[in-house]
Amino acid sequence: MENTNIKKINTAGLVGYILSVILIVGAIVAMVCIVLCTIGAITISDNNINVKIATNVEVNSTGNFLEKLGSFISIDGIDNLNAFTEDAKDGIKVNDEDLSELQIQENDGGFVVNAKTNEITISMKRIIVALIAAIVLLVFTIYALFTVKALMKALKDCSTPFSEEVIKRMTRFSYAIICVVVLNTLLSGCWSSLTSKFTYKININLESVLLVAIIYILTVVFKYGAKLQQESDETL
Amino acid sequence: MGKIILRLDRVMADRKMSLNELSEKVGVANVNLSKLKNGHVSAIRFSTLIALCEALDCQPGDIIEYEK
Numbered sequence: 001m002e003n004t005n006i007k008k009i010n011t012a013g014l015v016g017y018i019l020s021v022i023l024i025v026g027a028i029v030a031m032v033c034i035v036l037c038t039i040g041a042i043t044i045s046d047n048n049i050n051v052k053i054a055t056n057v058e059v060n061s062t063g064n065f066l067e068k069l070g071s072f073i074s075i076d077g078i079d080n081l082n083a084f085t086e087d088a089k090d091g092i093k094v095n096d097e098d099l100s101e102l103q104i105q106e107n108d109g110g111f112v113v114n115a116k117t118n119e120i121t122i123s124m125k126r127i128i129v130a131l132i133a134a135i136v137l138l139v140f141t142i143y144a145l146f147t148v149k150a151l152m153k154a155l156k157d158c159s160t161p162f163s164e165e166v167i168k169r170m171t172r173f174s175y176a177i178i179c180v181v182v183l184n185t186l187l188s189g190c191w192s193s194l195t196s197k198f199t200y201k202i203n204i205n206l207e208s209v210l211l212v213a214i215i216y217i218l219t220v221v222f223k224y225g226a227k228l229q230q231e232s233d234e235t236l
Numbered sequence: 237m238g239k240i241i242l243r244l245d246r247v248m249a250d251r252k253m254s255l256n257e258l259s260e261k262v263g264v265a266n267v268n269l270s271k272l273k274n275g276h277v278s279a280i281r282f283s284t285l286i287a288l289c290e291a292l293d294c295q296p297g298d299i300i301e302y303e304k
Contacts, residue, residue, distance in 0.1 A: 235279040236268050 006159060013155030020149040027145055031138045038131040047124055054116045126190075133187040140183055144176035162229040167222055174212075174219040181208045238304040242280075244273045247292050247299055261291035 103114040151169035158166055188203050248258060255273070259266045264284060271277050285296055292299070 231278060234277050235281060236264065236272055236277050236284050 009158065009161055010156055013152045013158070016152035017149060017156050020145055020152055024142060024145045024149060027138060027142045031135060031142065034131055034134050034138065038128060038135065041124060041128050041131060044124060048121045049124065049127075050121050054114075130190045133190040137180070137183050137187055140176070140180050144173065144180050147173040147176045160229065162222065162226040164226065167219075167226045170219045170222055174216045177215055178212050181205075181212050184208070238302055241301045241303050242272055242275050242277075242299060243301055244269075244288070244299055247294055248273075251292055253292065258288075258291055262287040 105112045105114075147169065151166070151173050154163075154165045154169045155161065185202055185204055185208075248255070255266060255269055259269050262269070262284070264272075264287070272280070280300075285299070288294075288299060289296060
């Protein structure tokens with residue numbers, strides 16, 4: 001391979017190496033914070049904590065105000081804004097979530113909705129489980145970042161990308177990233193169930209699956225490339 | 237499965253030709269010829285084989301042998 005291409009690979013490896021070191025430091029700091037939070041959550045004697053979430057929505061609309069508002073909130077049988085706000089004083093439901101202290105103001109281009117959710121009770125056990133899940137995910141993420149660092153170091157110093165060292169690092173990285181994506185998918189249910197009733201939902205992120213598939217395929221392609229390189233080197 | 241053995245050292249000895257001399261005639265580096273002699277290669281190009289046969293005045297069969 002031409003020297004310029006190797007130089008480009010070495011430079012990319014150097015940049016990747018620096019970035020991976022920064023990311024590792026960030027991930028370790030995040031893990032320390034989460035571990036401290038977990039210890040704090042365990043030591044808190046309360047079983048539950050109550051939170052109120054405020055929300056603010058500004059909608060620009062040129063058409064019928066109530067018609068547009070109806071696409072956000074159920075307004076059956078309400079003829080005008082005053083009647084609606086009067087009716088909504090005691091609280092309304094949006095996406096099965098109770099809202100209170102609702103204030104709606106009409107402005108020039110549309111309307112602004114201010115509301116607060118009713119108090120949501122979150123079990124301390126769920127918070128601890130979510131924090132532990134985050135720690136587990138971070139441990140695997142840090143391992144994956146270390147494999148990236150090793151891969152970038154190999155690319156930084158390599159004379160050909162089809163060397164045994166690069167392939168070994170790349171294989172480790174692809175397996176680590178598969179673990180991280182699978183764990184992230186499995187553990188995402190712990191976080192999504194924090195504020196709602198306990199329903200464990202698995203959200204499969206297709207982009208992550210595609211990314212992992214591409215990385216794995218590239219690893220296999222590089223393995224084949226290394227084999228061809230070896231055959232070429234051993235042919236006289 | 238059988239294997240291919242290179243008899244380059246035997247032919248060179250018959251022709252009383254050194255590695256350096258053969259290297260100059262064939263245009264292949266000393267190191268690579270040494271690899272050929274010791275069987276540390278997995279393939280050989282026709283062009284290399286032709287050059288070797290010309291330099292050593294022999295047939296490919298004199299250099300390459302199949303062993304079961």
